[in-house]
Amino acid sequence: MSLGRIPERSAPDPVSRALIAIAPPFRVMKWLSFLHSGIYFLLIVLAVADVLPHLKTAVGWAHGFGWILMCVLTIATVRAKVIPVWLGACVAVLGGIGPFVGSIGFLVEQRRRARHASA
Numbered sequence: 001m002s003l004g005r006i007p008e009r010s011a012p013d014p015v016s017r018a019l020i021a022i023a024p025p026f027r028v029m030k031w032l033s034f035l036h037s038g039i040y041f042l043l044i045v046l047a048v049a050d051v052l053p054h055l056k057t058a059v060g061w062a063h064g065f066g067w068i069l070m071c072v073l074t075i076a077t078v079r080a081k082v083i084p085v086w087l088g089a090c091v092a093v094l095g096g097i098g099p100f101v102g103s104i105g106f107l108v109e110q111r112r113r114a115r116h117a118s119a
Helices: 014-022 026-049 053-079 085-092 100-118
Strands: none
Touching (some): 014 053, 026 053, 026 100, 085 100
């Protein structure tokens, strides 16, 4: 190996192959992000209105498990190069606090891709 050359990548390990295999397409990830944002919005409405405590609990659990699912799928899609790392960070890191950031990120990336496709 000489200086300045990037070494060849070896074959991905089994975990990476499994993650890449479950990576959904961009469109599916975008709509899952919107769904997660909708669940979060409903949770905020139920918390502010302070009504239906059992529904609020169920929606809270849905938000939590939804965020975990989004994190796993985001890691898979970043590894499979379906979405860029910055978008993965928006969805996985900031998505636990406010999933709207990830949804906005998908819209930004969709417009960026459309702009590059037309150029």
